[in-house]
Amino acid sequence: MTEPRLNRRTFLQLSGVSSAALALGVAAPAEALAAVEATAAGEHVPDGVFGLGVASGDPSTSSVVLWTRLAPQPLAPDGHGGMPPRPVPVRYEVATDESFRQVVRRGAAVASPELAHSVHPQVDRLEPGREYFYRFHVGRQVSPTGRTKTLPASADAVFRFATASCQAWYHGHFTAYRHLVAEDVDAVVFLGDYIYEYGITSSNLWRQGAAVTPEHGVEIQTLEQFRLRYSLFKTDPHLQAAHAAAPWIVTWDDHEVQNNYGADGSRYGVSPEHFVHLRAVGYRAFYENLPVSLSALPEGPDSTVYRRFGDGGLVRLHVLDTRQYRDPLPMDAADQNREDWTILGTDQEAWLYDGLATSPARWNVIANGVTVAAITTNRTDQWDGYPANRRRLLAAMQTTNNPVVLTGDIHRHVAAELKADFADPASATVGVELICTSIASDGDGAPTDAYTPDWVQHPYVKLYDGRRGYVHVTLTPEAMTSEFKIVPWVEADATAPLETVARFVTPAGAPGLERLP
Amino acid sequence: MSGRHVRTVTGLRAEGQLGRIVLDWTPVPWDTVVDHYAVYGAPDAADVEVSPATLLTKTVYPRFVHGSLGGNARRFAYRVVTVDAAGARSRPSAPLAASSQVSVTSTGSPLAVVGRYDGKGLEFALSPNGYSRYPATFPNGVDFRVGTDAPGTGWSYLQPGPADSWAGRRTHTFRLRFDLTAAPAGEMWLAIWLIDSHATIPGSAVLDVNGTTVDRLRFEGGATRGSLEGDATVPGTRLRPSYLERPLPAGLFRPGENVLTLVKDEGSWIAWDAIGLFEV
Structure with missing residues (x-):
């Protein structure tokens, strides 16, 4: 399939604050995530951030893209969904069971206002033809559970x-x-x-x-x-x-x-x-x-x-x-x-x-x-x-x-x-x-x-x-x-x-x- | 994000035209993801304060047609702000002031007018979206007598052309009849305002006065929306009004009945705002 992965070359092609913010919607390196979390510490994220639901897409035999867009007020007229104008860390987990006892992947991304607080983490190294379940976390808020399949x-x-x-x-x-x-x-x-x-x-x-x-x-x-x-x-x-x-x-x-x-x-x-x-x-x-x-x-x-x-x-x-x-x-x-x-x-x-x-x-x-x-x-x-x-x-x-x-x-x-x-x-x-x-x-x-x-x-x-x-x-x-x-x-x-x-x-x-x- | 630098637009230019002022500017480079440009304006001023009260429009294009300004010359000051994908705003552009051109509908004396020069076609028959009933309602086109007929029944909001399959793919003739007590002493002007026209094939019409062919009138491309909506003054409208005003040769008009004929024999439809003759 077409390679959508955020590889090193892609990273090197990106430069500047805006491009980095875009990239972080896919996968947040630990140090970047720590910086965002330190900045966000103590700042309130409104309740109900998963108002637009969750989704997955672009499945291959070994990967899938997860998606959510944080929007506690989906119909806010400025298109920003009621989110504050700052980056927000988003963690996700992928499991083979709906109750998340068998978590096979965990990761994080940063939801930035440049992308209307959407994230598109790509989950790799999955098994072909297999059902998985996923969910997101923002602070103490947990998203609905999504089902996906390679x-x-x-x-x-x-x-x-x-x-x-x-x-x-x-x-x-x-x-x-x-x-x-x-x-x-x-x-x-x-x-x-x-x-x-x-x-x-x-x-x-x-x-x-x-x-x-x-x-x-x-x-x-x-x-x-x-x-x-x-x-x-x-x-x-x-x-x-x-x-x-x-x-x-x-x-x-x-x-x-x-x-x-x-x-x-x-x-x-x-x-x-x-x-x-x-x-x-x-x-x-x-x-x-x-x-x-x-x-x-x-x-x-x-x-x-x-x-x-x-x-x-x-x-x-x-x-x-x-x-x-x-x-x-x-x-x-x-x-x-x-x-x-x-x-x-x-x-x-x-x-x-x-x-x-x-x-x-x-x-x-x-x-x-x-x-x-x-x-x-x-x-x-x-x-x-x-x-x-x-x-x-x-x-x-x-x-x-x-x-x-x-x-x-x-x-x-x-x-x-x-x-x-x-x-x-x-x-x-x-x-x-x-x-x-x-x-x-x-x-x-x-x-x-x-x-x-x-x-x-x-x-x-x-x-x-x-x-x-x-x-x-x-x-x-x-x-x-x-x-x-x-x-x-x-x-x-x-x-x-x-x-x-x-x-x-x-x-x-x-x-x-x-x-x- | 707040505190980030967002590029300010450059190259702001303005051109005053009939009923409108056309602004354009140089778009910021693509590496800034633009949500929109916010255009601010204030009448009769050399500058404008950037505030919600003076916001004229938000547009993604590096161009804004400040339309529906009416027939009088209007002067406005403008500034433009870039808003990026994160919602961050640039510093306002430098101010720029410009004036629209005055219309003969303001300076002349009306001799025969159908409709109101107001950016709306709602007073006409079949408006705002009844084009499918045009063939049955106006099988022989429009034949309108000023002082007798009413725009709401006698003048169709659209004048189709031969490119319109819904109107039989043929020419369509609109006649405007009016009486003069004496031959006009001053210069005669024709003023045609449209609320919209077909975007790519607005085409043209042959203008005839009392049996004498005067000229072919060519129409500006619109937005192909005026067949469905009739008010170009609604905020956010996609209608694209246009204005055609021109003097007519002397000696065409006479005491008694006069007939002005428009034969739409090229292109698609036009959507009327008003048509009239004025003596200057």
Whole structure:
């Protein structure tokens, strides 16, 4: 996997107070911790510092990133969560049992105001495919306990995960997470739109029983507004529970910065020269609020979130960034059909194709922001806007074992077979795409809607459902089973039951979607 | 953290325009993680005290358009403070004062006006977000008679263009009819204020007065928000108003009925604040 460790080289690259503070959010050397604790001695830290919960993420076969962000008042308008403007020592422990009798790792990090008092300690030297429990301590305060799990190393393992995306808090309750927590998943793959940047007003606040103060009513732009927006969404107890239940592997789509942006291009009249400043704070807040490794810490307006997990064996996950490096939305058919047009960017394309071709894993899972399958030529924000790049991806998928694409973005469940040549629907199926619907975006939804015909016109689209939910996936050496789950409503309350609208099996070595009864 | 040095912005510049003053400055280098720049302003002053009471905006961009200043020339003093990711603040920038330009809506005599020049389009038909009803409500565009028709029913808040699929991907014509008792003696000015426009393809419209083509009016790019919200004076608004004022050739107007026609035959929509003719 990509090396996120805070090694000596990384330390040497960091200089100055601010950079050191950033690094200390990952691992605090004893002398640094002692200095911070001496400074903090006697100073009061408000009660309730774990108001945003705990999380883990970026699992490998031997490591995991832990996360918390101290915020006794999560909705403090300045985005600092009610924390004093000074560093606070945070200790953590990792155990093999929920009651922490068998603690296998202890460590510390420093929560600094530069990072909104978030910490991202990386825990190494863990056993593969094993469940662990973790918690944080700040003074006498103890966090809720989180459960995490390393990736399996064995080719004979079973790996269960769920995919989720698009959680517009204001459109509904996160009922889907309530059900997801009850599943026994080894990981959650989040496929983008963790927050939305829009102002929250009476016209889009469909989550019944919820109310927001005026500072949430405008489109977010400053870092304090982005931090506050993450806090608001994280006040949902089911989201916090889902983070505490399993490690998350997260990528972003557009709304972590601005609707439908691409690279430095805004659809809303912000010049590229200015837009990078918005991207910088959006990416910064993403790092601060999610359990991602240090490699995702932005440098100015740039952040590397494409990365790879899994040593081989059963599964390797290739996590993509389909926003930061894309060419502009095509203005005409000539642009759209240019052979050099790219949605991934040259470097990420090379990285992906190399990683697919050399992967020894049984299953190669590609976590991706926007739909790969060909739907309509005017869906230019998706891979439909970049058909030459799609052809290159489909060719690369034929160099690897059992490729599976995971997608979010469209607020609909869709299951599709990926064709070697979408111009010829009779061409070979080279992989499958599992598109998960939204957690809450677009409110209750319905099984079908005005967009249904665009999708189901294609013989390679095997499912369409416009309600909220998630996808549950089980990987074994022999087959992948995907289950598309929905909740009938999200606007009224969080009590809706869970339904499975479709189940498919994909045998290893035989790409396709066989629907199960 | 408190006590740390945070860089102060440099290169603060200001340009007074119609209805607005545009400030920009040199952003601090990327090694300072900026939460936002806080812009402070005070009217009719050479300097401004940095305090919550004088805070005009917080922006992540090295630019601030102090808009919705109205038609009179307004003078403001400004300072900018950098706030970093830890919440630490820089020393204020040096002060800078500038004035907006006066509008013909303040200096001229109105002969025909639709709407109020107030940064809002809420008085118009279908405002603030009823664009989907435009094709049924205005199948032949707008034909508005001053003194007879009401803006709330007779003048659409948006004027679509041929790039708008929701409006049939065709040209859209707005006509403004008004009576004059005599041919105007002074210079005639057209004043168009928009609360917003499409960000990337605001396009242009052909202006015609009494059957004579005058010119093609090109619109500034907005923020593509004015189809959904109608008040550019709300704090924190993302609407991007623009202003177009220009003299018209002599001899176009006559006693009796006059017709001013705008044919939006290029680009996407514009969102109206007000339109009017003024004699100077």
